[in-house]
Amino acid sequence: MTDEPLFRVTSLSKYYGSRVGCEDITFDLWPGEVLAVVGESGSGKTTLLNCMSTRLMPTSGTAAYRMRDGTWRDLYRMSEAERRFLMRTDWGFVHQNPADGLRMTVSAGANVGERLMAVGDRHYGNIRSTAIDWLGRVEIGEDRIDDQPRAFSGGMRQRLQIARNLVTGPRLVFMDEPTGGLDVSVQARLLDLLRGLVTDLGLAAIVVTHDLAVARLLSQRMMVMKDGRVVETGLTDRVLDDPRAPYTQLLVSSILQV
Amino acid sequence: MYVAVKGGDAAISNAHQLLADRRRGDRSVPALRLDQIVEQLALGVDRVMAEGSLYDRELAALAIAQARGDMIEAIFLVRAYRTTLPRFGYTLPIDTAAMQVERRVSATYKDLPGGQLLGPTFDYTHRLLDPEIATGTPVAEPERREAEAGWMPRVSEILAHEGLIESDGELPEDHVTGDLTREPVEFPLERDLRLQALSRGDEGFLLALAYSTQRGYGRSHPFVGEVRIGEVEVEIDVPELPFAVPLGRIRVTECQMVNQFKGSAKVPPQFTRGYGLVFGQSERKAMAMSLCDRALRAREFGEDVVAPAQDEEFVISHSDNVQATGFVEHLKLPHYVDFQAELGLVRGMRAEHEARKRGDDQETREAAE
C-alpha cells in the first residue's frame, strides 16, 4: 500500500459543558486498515465517531484526511459543501439502524443509485445495472430491486445500507454497531459479508462496537475506550489475547468467557 | 383601450350582486349598525382585531358585517387593508404591569399583591340559554369600584425574586425586534418573530395544539401563573421630543404560563415560561398561545422535539388562517390543464398495462400449448 496514513486524528476532545465526551484522542488510520473502537455505552466511542465523521464539531483537536489527490485537509476547516461532498463520495457511514441510513420509501435500486445520481450520473440504464451489480454483491436478489426497504428483513436492510454506501467506491467507511439489533445467525452472515467486502475493496474502516467478537472478526487494530479516554490500543489479536490495561482485562474476561 | 372579455365578467358581477343581497338578508329587518356589532359582539370584534393584527374596532366590525359573520373572511378583509397602510414608526413595548386591570386571575397563588379579580368572564356562568336576551330585557348596571391607580406586579416578577423562574433573558445589543409583516420569515425563528406569528395565528389551530401538549404530545407541566385583561397605554418615541408620546389605550389579554423544568448542565432547576399576548379579550387564545410558545422552546432547553406542537416549522407555517383558507379553497379554481396532463398519463399507462397483460396472456397460452 502507501507509506502515508489515510486519516489522522490528533488530540481530539469533545466536552459537553463540564462533562467529558471524549478526550485527547490521537491515532493514525492507514489505507485498507480496519480499526475497531471498543467500549461500553458512555465510554465516548459514539462521540468520537460523530466527531470523526464531522457530524459533531469537537471542542479541540484536529482530524485530517488525505484526499484522492494526495493533499491533506483538516476536516473542521472544510466548508460544509466540501464536507458533504466528501461524505457522499469518498466516505461511507453505516448506521446501526438501517432506517437512519436508507430512504425507506424509495426502491432498493434508487437507494443504491442515489449517490451515483448525486455525483452527476445521468444514465438510467447504467445506474440500474450498477445497482443490480451491488445488490448481488450484498446478496440481494435482482428481483427485489424495485421493492422498498420497508419490505425487507433487518439483515437485508443492513446489507442494502452497505451497498448504498459502497457504490461510489469510498476509501473510508464509518460503522456504528453494524450488527447491533440483528439475530446472532444474521450477524454472523453479515460479518462474513463485511469482511469479504472490506478485503476485496481494500477499504479503510472505523468500526464502533461494544461487541468484542465483531472487533475480532473485522479489525486488525483496536482501541479500547473508557470514560472518554483511550485506555489501550494495539493489534486486535494482541489486545484480546493479552490485554494489558486492567479495564481491558476486565472487559475481555467478562465478555469472552461465555 | 379596454377590451371586454367574455363570460366571466358578467357571471362574477352577478354573483357578487347576489352575495350582497344575501348579506343584507330580509330588508324588513333593520340593517346592523357597526356600533351594534362593536358593543354587542365585542369578542368577535376582538378576535378579528387580534388575528387581523389591526387594532381598530370599527374596521373589525365593518369586516364582520361585510363577511356575513364569517370570522376568517373578516380577518382576511382586515389583513388585506392593514397591509397597505404605510408605517410611521414602531411603538414602545407596552407595560402590562401598569395595566388598568379589569380581570386578573392566578392559579399558582391563592392571594397575591393586587389580588385576584374575576372581571367579565364566562367562567362560573351556567351555560343555560337565556330567553331574556331574546326579549331585550333591560340589563342592570354592574357594581363599580374606584380604579386603582398604578402598578400590579406580574406573577413572573414575584417568582423571579427567588430566582425560581427564568428571567426575561438578555437580547444581544444589536438585536432589532423583527416584524413578520415586513420582513420575510426564515427558519429557525427568533422568539420575537415566533410570538408575533402565534399572536396572529388561528385561535382554533393554536387551541388544538395547546390541548395536544396537555394530552402528552409534548407535555410541559403548565400552571397559569396569571392571566390579566385590561387596558394599557401605547406610546411612541418622537425624535424631536425628550419623552415618549402617548397614542392611546388598547385592551389586551396577557397570559404567563409557568412550566416545570428540571434544569441542565448550565442552568439550575427552575420554572420556565410560556407567553401569550393578544389584542382584546381572549383568554382562550392567550392561554393556547402561551402553551404553544413554551412547547416551541423545546430546542432552547435541550428537550427532544417529538410532538407536532414543538415543531417550529410545522406550527408557524400552518398557523395563519388567512394563508390556510386561501390554499385549501384554491383547489376549487380550474386545474384542467394539469388534469389534462394527468389524464393523458393515466390513459397511456392503462394502455401499456393492457398491452402487457395481453402479452402475458399470450405467453401463458403459448407455454400451455
Place this chain on the structure above:
Amino acid sequence: MNIQATDIATYNFAYLDEQTKRMIRRAILKGIAIPGYQVPFASREMPMPYGWGTGGVQVTASIIGPDDILKVIDQGADDTTNAVSIRAFFKKVADVAVTTETEKATIIQTRHRIPEAPLHAGQVLVYQVPIPEPLRFLEPRETETRKMHALEEYGLMHVKLYEDIARHGHIATTYAYPVKVEGRYVMDPSPTPKFDNPKMNMSPALQLFGAGREKRIYAVPPFTKVVSLDFEDHPFEIQKFDQPCALCGAEQVYLDEVILDDKGGHMFVCSDTDHCEKRREDGHRGHMAPENESRASPSSSAGPSPRKDGEEEAPTLTPPSPRPLRGEGKGEGQHQTFEKSREAE
C-alpha cells in the same frame, strides 16, 4: 360612533403602498441577478386569497406602469373566472389597459400555461406559483431544502425520476416538471404542463415567478438556459396530441378536453383561447368548427382587432364552460396518447 362610509378605508394606486412595491422590486432584481434562486420576500396580504395568485398579483402590481397593457390568463384562457377577476382588479386599482392578445400585451400574468404565440423582447410573463420549492415533496423542511440548493445537492430530484422510470417505464411527471436554470438552480416552473417547458428556454421575454403564500420570488431573465431534468437514455419529452384542435385545426399546441355528453363524447380544443381565436380569424377551421362562427371576425380582412363590449353574452351565475359548445361533435374514440419513452429501452 359616527362612521363615514366614504373615508373609513382607502387604498393606494395599484393597491400596494410604495414602500412595499420597492421591497418587491428589490426582490425581483435579486431574482433576476441569480436566475432560478428563490428570493424570500415579505409577501403582503392581498385582497384575494392566498393560493389564488397573490404572488403573481404582487409582482404585477410592483412592476406595472400606466403605459402597460395587461393580459391575464388562467389555464391558457382569458375568460376563466379567476383571470377575469384579476384583470378586473388591475382595471380597478391601476386603471391600466387590458387585452387578450398575447402579441399586444406588455405584461402577461398567467396561471398554469405559457401562451402558444412566441413572446418577444420587452414582454414580461408573470407566473402565479403555489409551491415554489421543487424539492418540497421530497423534503418538507425549508431549512433543509435551502441547504440543498446552496450546496447544489440535487441527487434526490433524480431519485424521483428514477423511481418513475422503474415503476412506469417512463418519467411520470406531467406538470410542474423541474428544470435547471442556467446550469445552477433547480426550479419549479409552476404547475404548467411540461408541454410548456421548452418555451421557457432562451425566451426573449423576462419571466417572473411570484409565490405569495410561500413568500418567494424568482426569475428567469431573457435568453437564459432552462433545461428540463432527465436521463440520457430517457430524455425529456413533451406531451403530444394525436389530433389537431377541433375548432382551429392547430397542431403542436396544448389542448383541453371538452366533454360533450355523458356517453364518453369529447373533443379537443386549444387551451390558449387567444391563439385559437386568432387562427380562426385568419380562416383556419378545425373539423368541429361551425361554419358561421360568430366569434370569428365577420371579414378576415379586419385582422386581429379589439373586440367590443358585450359582443359575447355571458351565461348567468354559473362559471362559463371552458368553451361554448356549438359544434355537434361525436369525437368518440379519439383521445390524447401519451408519449411512451418505454419503447426506447
